[in-house]
Structure formats: C-alpha cells, structure tokens
Amino acid sequence: MTASSETLQTVRSLSQEGYKYGFVTDIEAETAPPGLTEDTVRFISAKKDEPEWLLEWRLAAFRAWRETTQPDWAKLNLAPIDYQAATYYSAPKQNAGPKSLDEVDPELLRTYEKLGIPLREREALAGVAVDAVFDSISVATTFKEELSKLGIIFCSMGEAVREHPELVRKYLGTVVPQNDNFFAALNSAVFSDGSFAYIPPGVRCPMELSTYFRINAAKTGQFERTLLIADAGAYVSYLEGCTAPQRDENQLHAAVVELIAHEDAQIKYSTVQNWYPGDAEGRGGIYNFVTKRGACRGARSKISWTQVETGSAITWKYPSCVLEGDHSVGEFYSVAITNNRQQADTGTKMIHIGKDTRSTILSKGISAGRGQNTYRGLVRVQPRAQGARNHTQCDSLLIGDRCGAHTVPYIEVRNSSARVEHEATTSKISEDQLFYCRQRGLGVEDAVSLIVNGFCKEVLKELPMEFAVEAQKLLAVSLEGSVG
Amino acid sequence: MLEIKNLHARISDGREILRGVDLSVNTGEVHAIMGPNGSGKSTLAAVLAGREGYEVSQGTVTYLGRDLLSMPADERAREGLFLAFQYPVEIPGVNNMYFLRTAINAQRRHRGEPELDAGQFLKIVRAKLKDLDIGEDLLQRAVNVGFSGGEKKRNEIFQMAMLEPRLAILDETDSGLDIDALKMVARGVNQQRAPGRAIVMITHYQRLLEYVEPDRVHVLQGGRIVQSGDKGLALELERRGYGITEDAA
Numbered sequence: 001m002t003a004s005s006e007t008l009q010t011v012r013s014l015s016q017e018g019y020k021y022g023f024v025t026d027i028e029a030e031t032a033p034p035g036l037t038e039d040t041v042r043f044i045s046a047k048k049d050e051p052e053w054l055l056e057w058r059l060a061a062f063r064a065w066r067e068t069t070q071p072d073w074a075k076l077n078l079a080p081i082d083y084q085a086a087t088y089y090s091a092p093k094q095n096a097g098p099k100s101l102d103e104v105d106p107e108l109l110r111t112y113e114k115l116g117i118p119l120r121e122r123e124a125l126a127g128v129a130v131d132a133v134f135d136s137i138s139v140a141t142t143f144k145e146e147l148s149k150l151g152i153i154f155c156s157m158g159e160a161v162r163e164h165p166e167l168v169r170k171y172l173g174t175v176v177p178q179n180d181n182f183f184a185a186l187n188s189a190v191f192s193d194g195s196f197a198y199i200p201p202g203v204r205c206p207m208e209l210s211t212y213f214r215i216n217a218a219k220t221g222q223f224e225r226t227l228l229i230a231d232a233g234a235y236v237s238y239l240e241g242c243t244a245p246q247r248d249e250n251q252l253h254a255a256v257v258e259l260i261a262h263e264d265a266q267i268k269y270s271t272v273q274n275w276y277p278g279d280a281e282g283r284g285g286i287y288n289f290v291t292k293r294g295a296c297r298g299a300r301s302k303i304s305w306t307q308v309e310t311g312s313a314i315t316w317k318y319p320s321c322v323l324e325g326d327h328s329v330g331e332f333y334s335v336a337i338t339n340n341r342q343q344a345d346t347g348t349k350m351i352h353i354g355k356d357t358r359s360t361i362l363s364k365g366i367s368a369g370r371g372q373n374t375y376r377g378l379v380r381v382q383p384r385a386q387g388a389r390n391h392t393q394c395d396s397l398l399i400g401d402r403c404g405a406h407t408v409p410y411i412e413v414r415n416s417s418a419r420v421e422h423e424a425t426t427s428k429i430s431e432d433q434l435f436y437c438r439q440r441g442l443g444v445e446d447a448v449s450l451i452v453n454g455f456c457k458e459v460l461k462e463l464p465m466e467f468a469v470e471a472q473k474l475l476a477v478s479l480e481g482s483v484g
Numbered sequence: 485m486l487e488i489k490n491l492h493a494r495i496s497d498g499r500e501i502l503r504g505v506d507l508s509v510n511t512g513e514v515h516a517i518m519g520p521n522g523s524g525k526s527t528l529a530a531v532l533a534g535r536e537g538y539e540v541s542q543g544t545v546t547y548l549g550r551d552l553l554s555m556p557a558d559e560r561a562r563e564g565l566f567l568a569f570q571y572p573v574e575i576p577g578v579n580n581m582y583f584l585r586t587a588i589n590a591q592r593r594h595r596g597e598p599e600l601d602a603g604q605f606l607k608i609v610r611a612k613l614k615d616l617d618i619g620e621d622l623l624q625r626a627v628n629v630g631f632s633g634g635e636k637k638r639n640e641i642f643q644m645a646m647l648e649p650r651l652a653i654l655d656e657t658d659s660g661l662d663i664d665a666l667k668m669v670a671r672g673v674n675q676q677r678a679p680g681r682a683i684v685m686i687t688h689y690q691r692l693l694e695y696v697e698p699d700r701v702h703v704l705q706g707g708r709i710v711q712s713g714d715k716g717l718a719l720e721l722e723r724r725g726y727g728i729t730e731d732a733a
Contacts, residue, residue: 435535436573438558439566440587440643441594447558450586454577454626 032089038062041189044089048158048192051165061178061188068182074345075374075406078287078314079250086252088190088223143207151200154209157225160196167198171229175258175295175322183254183289183316187223191256194224199234199265208464210239226257230265232298237268239467250278250313254289263298263325268306270463272471275311277478280369282341285313292319293349296328296357304331305348306462308471310478313342318376320349323357323385330359333459335471337452337478338371338403347377347408352388352418361392364456366475367403368482374406381418388415394424397455399448399482449476485511485682486532486552486651491543492707493531501527503707504543509651512679516693516718517686519704520726525686526570528704529655533567534560547651561587562594564650568640568657575627580639581609583627584646591647612645616672634665641672652676654685658692670695690722 032043041062045055070081147154153164160168178188195211211226230236240257253275259267269292278285288311294303305319321330332348350359365373373396381388396405407424429451437447452475453460460468486509493502501524509515519525531538532545534557545552552560575583589599600608613620618638628636637657644652657669673683673696685692693701693715701718703711705726711717 430573431536432571432573433575435533435557436569436575437583437587438556439533439561439569440583440647441558441561441590442587443558443590446586446590450578450583451575454575457577 030090031087034087035084036062036086036088036190040088044190044192047089048161050161053169054161057173057178058189061185062190064179065182065185065189068179068185070182074316074376075372075408076314076316076343076345077372078343081250081252081287083186089192147205147207150203150206152203152205153196153198155196157191157194157196157227160227164196164198167229168196168227171227171258171260173258175260175293176256176291181291184256184291187225187254187256187291191223191225194226194255196227197236197238198229199231199236201231201262202233203231204234205236208237208239210241212241222251222253222255224255226255228258228267228269229260230262230267230301232263233265234262235266237464238270239464240269240271241274241467241470250285250287251276252287252289253312255291257290257292257319259292259294259303261294261296261298261301261303261328264300265298266302266304267294268304269294269319270467271305271307271309272463272467272474273307273309273311273315274474276313277311277340277342278313280340282313285342286311287314288312288317289314290317292317293322294320294330295322296325296330296354298328299325299354300327300329301325302329302331304329304333304462306333306459307335307346308456308459308463308474309334309336309344309346310474312344315342315344315346317346318348320351320378321359322351322353323359323388324353325357326354327356327358328354329357332359332361332363332377333462334363335366335456335459335475336364336373336375337366337475338368338373339478339482340369340371342369343372345374345376347375349378350380350390352379352381352385352390352415354385356387356389357385358388359390361390361394362458363392363394364459365394365396365405366399366452366455366479367396367405368399368479370402372404372406374408376408376410378410378412379420379422380410381413381415381420383414385415386417388418388420390418390420392420392422394422395455396424396426397452398426398428399452399479445476445480448479448482452476452479485509485548486684487544487546488532489544489546491528491531491545492541493527494539494541495527496537496539500541501707502531505704505707505709507702507709509682509684511650511682513699514673514677514683514685514696516698516701517684517704517709518688518690518701518718518721521688523704524707525688525704526655529567529570529653529686532653533557533565558590562591566644566647566649566652568637568644568652568654570655570657570659572628572631572636572640574629574631576629578627579623580625580627581605581623584609584623584643587643588646608646612642615675616642616645616668618642618668633660634662637661637665638668641669644676645672648676648681650681652681652683654683654687656686656688658685658687658689666692667695690718693718 032040041058045058176184179185197209199205261267275286275288296303303321309315323330330350336344336346338344348361361377363375365375367373375394379390394407398405405426409422411420413420433451434447453472460471463471488505488507491502491505494500540553585605592599658666698715701713701715702709
C-alpha cells in the first residue's frame with residue numbers, strides 16, 4: 001500500500017462521525033503542579049536539564065509575560081482564561097529520550113496509529129519524516145539517520161538544545177522575540193518541546209518533514225516551539241498536524257513557530273489544524289493562540305505558509321513573513337472553517353523591507369452554523385522597499401444565516417513605487433447550487449462538501465499531495481450538519 | 485411511468501401556480517409541454533424535481549409506482565429522474581468532469597453497482613462526446629463557470645447522456661439557442677429516445693419540435709393542461725398562437 005492510499009484509508013476510517021480524534025490515551029504522565037510562577041519556569045527548565053542561558057531566557061520571557069495583558073483587539077468572544085489553573089508541563093513517563101521507536105511506549109504508538117500517523121510504517125515508507133509531540137514532549141522522530149547523512153538536523157527542540165546549542169542560541173527568538181506579544185511571551189517562558197530543523201547550505205531536503213502535535217492530558221496547556229532554519233540555497237517542505245481529545249473544558253494551546261530563510265533558500269510550511277473544536281453548543285474545545293513568523297533574511301529567499309484551519313474553539317493566528325532580503329517572496333494560503341460556535345480571527349502580516357519584495361495572500365474563510373470568521377491581515381511596505389508588490393485575495397463563504405464573515409485589512413505603504421492590490425468577495429452557498437448538485441444525485445452533505453472544496457481549491461492545491469487529501473476529508477467532516 | 489393527478493402547487497408568496505395538472509407519461513414516450521410565459525411550465529418541472537420553495541397543496545405524483553413527492557430531491561435523481569435546467573448553475577472551482585463522475589458514482593452506489601474509476605469513466609465520456617459533437621475542453625473547466633448560454637445547454641444534454649436517466653425533463657433547454665446548438669440538443673434528445681425511458685420537453689416554442697418528433701403534445705395554461713394532442717397540435721399552436729386554447733379551456 002502506498003503512503004497516500006494508506007493516509008486516505010486511515011482518514012476515511014476516522015471520518016465516520018463527528019470529531020474522530022476525541023479519545024484519551026491512558027498513560028502515566030509526569031506533571032507540573034498547576035499555576036504559573038517563576039518556580040514553574042525553573043521546574044520545566046530543570047526537568048529538561050537546560051543550560052543556564054536558556055533558563056535566563058525563559059525567565060526574561062516570564063517577566064515580559066507578567067507585564068503584558070492578553071490582547072483583546074481580535075474579534076473573539078471568549079471567557080477569561082485562568083492562567084493559574086492550567087498545568088504547564090505534562091510528559092508521558094518513559095526512559096528519557098528514546099533512541100529508537102522500540103523504546104517508545106507502545107501505548108503512545110497506538111495513539112498515533114489511531115490518529116492515522118503510524119510512526120512505524122511511516123518510517124518504512126519513504127516520503128515523510130515525522131516528529132510526534134505528545135502533550136509537551138517529543139516522543140519520536142523518524143528518518144533521522146537518512147537525513148543526517150545530508151547534514152540535515154531534524155529532532156525535538158529539547159534534543160536540539162542539548163546537541164546543537166550553538167544553532168539554537170543563534171536563532172531562537174530572533175524572529176519572534178520573547179516579549180513579542182502576550183502569548184509568545186507565555187510560550188517562551190514555558191515551552192517544553194517542539195521540533196527543530198536545520199537544512200545546511202545548498203541541500204534540498206529529500207522528504208517532507210512533519211510534526212504531529214497531540215494534546216492528551218486534561219487541563220494541560222500545550223506550548224510547543226518550532227524553529228526551522230534553511231541555510232543559503234536550501235529547500236525544505238514542512239507539515240504540521242494537530243489533534244486533541246474531546247473534553248468539556250477549554251484547553252490552551254499557545255505555540256510559536258520561527259522560520260529563517262537565508263539567501264536563495266525556500267521554506268514551505270503547511271498546517272492542517274484539527275484541534276477539538278468543542279461541541280455544537282460551544283462547550284470545550286481548544287483555545288489556539290499561535291504566533292508564527294518567518295524571516296526571509298537573504299536575497300531571493302522565499303517562505304510560503306499554507307494552512308487549513310478546521311478545528312479549535314478559538315483560533316488566533318497570523319502566520320507572517322518579514323521580507324528583509326531583496327527580491328524575497330512571502331506567500332500565505334489559508335482556508336479557515338468555523339462551524340457551530342467556533343470563532344477564528346486569522347490572517348497574515350507581510351512586511352516588505354527589501355527591494356522588489358513580493359507577497360501573495362489568498363484567504364478563504366468559510367462560516368457555518370453560528371461560526372464567526374475574521375480575516376485580519378497587514379501589508380506593510382517600508383520606505384526602502386522599492387518596487388514591492390502585494391496581491392491579496394480574500395474570499396468568504398457563508399453557509400446558513402446565523403454565521404458571520406469579517407474582513408479587516410490593514411495596508412501601510414511608505415514607498416510610492418509599491419503596488420498593493422486587495423480584492424475581497426463574500427458569497428453564500430446558494431440554494432441553486434445545492435439543488436443543482438442534489439438533482440444530479442448528490443446528498444446534501446456531499447453537495448456542500450463539493451461546493452466548499454471548489455471554493456478552497458486554489459489553496460488546497462498548495463498543500464503536499466498526501467495532506468491535500470486529508471484536508472479535503474476534514475473540510476467535509478467539519479461541515480457536517482451545517483445545512484438542513 | 486409518471487402519473488400526475490390533480491396537482492396543485494404554490495410558491496412562497498402564496499400564489500397558486502399549478503391548479504390541477506393531470507398528466508400521464510408512459511415509458512418510451514416523448515412528450516412536449518408547451519405554453520405561454522407564466523403558465524406554470526417551470527414550476528411543474530421544479531415540483532417534479534423536488535426543488536424547495538414550492539408547496540404542493542393537493543394532488544399526487546406517482547413515479548415508477550412510488551410517491552414521488554415524498555422523496556427528497558437527491559433520491560429522485562438517484563431513482564433516474566433528470567432535470568435539464570433552464571438556467572444551469574455555476575459551481576466555481578469544481579471540475580466539470582469531477583462533478584459528473586461524483587454524480588454518476590452516487591447514482592451507481594444507489595443502484596448497487598460498482599463505482600467507475602477515472603479510466604472507465606473517461607472511456608464513456610469520450611464516446612458520448614463524440615456522439616454529441618462536444619469539445620473535450622468543456623470538461624476541464626469548472627462546472628458552468630464562464631460557459632456561454634449554448635455551452636451551458638450542451639453541458640446539460642451531455643450530463644443527461646452520461647447519467648442515462650429513466651425520466652428526463654428538459655426545462656426550456658431550447659430557449660435562447662442558435663440553430664447549431666438547437667440541433668445538438670435535438671440530437672441529444674433523439675439519441676436518448678429508448679423503450680425504457682421517457683422524455684418530457686418543456687418549451688415555449690415549436691421550433692425544437694421540428695427536430696424532435698413528440699408522441700404527445702400538451703398545452704399548459706393557467707396552471708392546468710388545457711389541451712393534449714399529437715404533434716399536429718404543436719403546428720396548430722405555431723400558426724394560431726396560444727389564443728386557440730382559450731376557447732378550448
């Protein structure tokens with residue numbers, strides 16, 4: 001069986017009803033006491049046996065976090081979050097740092113199999129190297145050996161701190177500083193793991209690198225940190241997938257992703273986010289506050305973000321590109337779905353600093369049920385960015401009459417040679433379209449899914465093949481019960 | 485095959501559009517329903533296909549021995565009822581071929597037949613395209629997006645040919661077509677004529693009937709069938725206009 005047909009099958013078997021990933025794995029975990037103080041930060045750092053500089057870095061972040069307040073400018077309606085009630089560290093108990101999959105708790109491997117990520121098989125099938133993050137800890141990274149032959153480093157953040165401290169120290173926080181915003185500061189203080197990748201100069205990474213994030217423990221926040229560096233002329237495509245168990249209370253997820261592309265390097269970063277969205281009445285679900293930013297440091301570098309956001313009760317996320325290098329390129333392709341009581345405030349920031357920098361933004365928002373979907377995007381052209389160009393296309397699709405779609409573009413241009421275009425449309429799935437599909441024999445939900453997939457097509461085609469199939473099925477599942 | 489008895493239907497503003505339609509269509513027959521604008525032709529097609537927004541207040545429709553009105557629209561389609569739309573609908577981003585294959589496979593699943601894979605499907609497509617003299621480029625585009633009026637109608641006929649319905653209803657498929665497109669539609673209908681299939685053509689004009697010879701012609705006026713006859717009735721209507729039926733009614 002090929003990797004893609006296996007993915008297809010797994011996804012299909014998981015796509016029978018409602019949220020498929022809502023199970024809980026019964027596993028022994030080592031957990032920090034609830035609450036967040038300097039001691040919590042020290043506890044986490046000590047647990048991870050970190051060097052002094054990193055502890056200091058975390059403490060600086062913690063102080064920055066204490067001095068800021070949770071941002072309230074997003075169009076999101078959420079209950080106050082009690083940051084002292086959450087737990088900031090939970091790790092599955094196992095012998096520190098598994099050397100191979102054989103040392104990983106079989107219960108964990110079974111969990112990933114249920115999620116459609118059979119780590120063992122993936123290891124055997126060429127194509128995707130996976131780093132799996134369970135609650136706070138990276139449990140397994142596949143394909144490491146093959147990659148290391150090319151000089152590619154792909155490992156958990158914890159391991160990177162131990163094995164490659166010079167790289168981590170050089171790049172960590174250089175794109176998203178500790179005090180960047182409330183949630184980034186929180187993450188910087190308490191992040192427990194995540195993925196790290198470094199592609200050396202001139203190397204084209206021969207396979208997709210992939211991280212699967214899984215929240216398991218109750219009342220636990222997940223704060224992973226991803227750092228990805230493509231050195232001069234390197235290329236990497238990176239996939240990220242996320243799921244969580246079905247729980248009645250809200251769980252906090254505040255991740256930070258930093259990308260760095262040097263001269264002529266290219267990074268393609270794709271996300272399929274399927275955190276538990278809460279039930280139809282809006283009980284439970286993940287609060288997803290994520291800071292993702294890429295720096296195009298070198299000339300002619302390129303960073304491309306593609307995201308399919310179907311889960312979470314709250315999504316607050318703006319994957320951005322800082323286009324420092326001349327002729328560098330930033331892209332943002334997004335599909336965001338809100339059904340039932342889900343709320344999403346998502347978009348991007350394209351900061352044009354270098355000459356002849358180009359950016360493309362293509363956002364597709366779909367609102368159903370009582371979902372609220374906001375596109376918020378900033379295009380900024382700095383005075384030195386001679387010849388900068390941006391094209392933004394922002395489309396919203398409404399299903400039913402109780403949902404909302406909002407578009408909030410910010411455009412700041414300080415160079416008269418720049419060309420910035422913004423197009424936006426809002427449409428409804430029409431009765432005519434539905435009837436036309438049904439008259440040809442399609443059931444209502446198949447019809448909706450067909451129409452929505454058509455609406456998202458330009459974004460979905462940016463995803464790597466395997467992911468695109470998964471994403472299409474997810475769209476269908478997310479919209480179940482949205483019509484009729 | 486289709487038995488309509490005393491059918492009354494209103495639209496959402498409460499106006500009664502169909503006021504007692506009686507019609508019987510046997511398998512293997514081609515019927516033409518003619519009538520002036522506003523006579524209820526398109527409403528009849530919509531009610532038969534199960535479009536929402538119409539309320540049937542009286543009467544029955546039996547299709548293949550079953551109560552048609554109790555079936556949802558998609559089930560009617562899977563049971564072999566096809567409607568060629570007067571205004572075919574655009575579905576952006578959905579490839580025409582993919583749409584058609586999804587539809588065919590939904591119907592095949594319903595009949596307990598195996599689904600067609602891409603290769604098998606393409607083979608059938610190529611054969612039908614040739615029959616109908618339609619270019620393949622039409623299939624690579626999104627469903628009806630950017631199609632000319634004629635292309636949309638060709639696409640409807642092509643879908644009909646692919647889906648091989650048991651009862652095909654053509655809602656003014658001939659309106660607004662140039663002579664070449666009209667001939668293509670006629671060819672499609674003639675090719676679909678078969679002992680196991682019935683076709684109902686709803687039309688305002690007689691000219692389609694120059695190329696497709698109906699077994700029966702009906703005049704719908706004021707929400708009722710006021711006159712029925714053979715193809716001679718269509719010619720008479722062409723000569724005298726719909727005024728003649730007022731005496732008959």
